[in-house]
Amino acid sequence: MRLVVISDIHANLEAFRAILTRIDEIKPDRILCLGDIVGYGPNPNECVEIVKKRVDVSLSGNHEYGVLGRTDLRTFSENARIACEWTREVLSEENFAYMRELPVSCVDEGMFLVHSTPLNPERWNYVFTARDASLQFSGFGESICLLGHSHVPACFEEGGGICTLSESNPLYLKEGRKYIINIGSVGQPRDYDPRASFGVIDTEEKKVQLIRISYEIEVVQRKIINRGLPLFLAERLKIGA
16 A cells, blocks of 8 residues: 655645645555644645545644644744734634544554654654654554654654664665654755655555655745745745754
C-alpha cells in the first residue's frame, strides 16, 4: 500500500495545490493529514474543503484547537494568535463543525498518528532532537509514529535502547526498530527550504520518502498582506523559517 502523509498546511492554498498535483501523479491508496490545516495562512476555508474531499484520515492540531477555543490563545505567539483570531472570524460554520470532530491522535494502518507528541498530545510539545524523541517512544506501541508540529522533517530511529536521527531519503525501515517520523510542513516549512514538504510511505517496500515541491510563494505573500495578517507571516515563507 502507498500512503501519502501531509501536515501543517496552515491555510496555504498555493502550496497545498502544488503538492496535490504531485500526489495525483503518485496515485496513493490513502492520504493522511496530521493536523494544522488552518492558522497563519490566508485560505483556511479552501484548505479545509480540500481536506474534507481528498483526505482519508485527518487530525486536529494546536491551531485547530486555538481557533475552536480549546487552547488558550495567550499561549500562542502574537502572530499565531492574530492569525487564529482572524481565522475564527472568516471560517464557515460547516468547517468549524468539521474541525470539532477531528481527533488529536489515532492508529491507522498499524501506525500511531499524532500532531505533536504521543505522550500528552494536547500539551503541544515538540520533537526536534534525538533526546526529545527518546522520551516519546514509550508513548506508542506501534513500530511507527507519524507526527508534525515542528515544521521540520526528521526521522528518529530507536533500537537497542539508542535513539538516532536518520538523514537517509528515502529511508528503508528495519525490522525490530521503532520510528518517529516528521514529514515536514506543506504550508510553512521551517528547515530553511521554502518548498512544500510531504511524505510517501510504501508499506510493501518498507520505504519512507520525503518529497519537496516548489510553489508560488509570492501569491501567498500578497494574500497574507491583503488580508491584514502580520507581515512576518508573509516574509518567513520566502526563507523557509
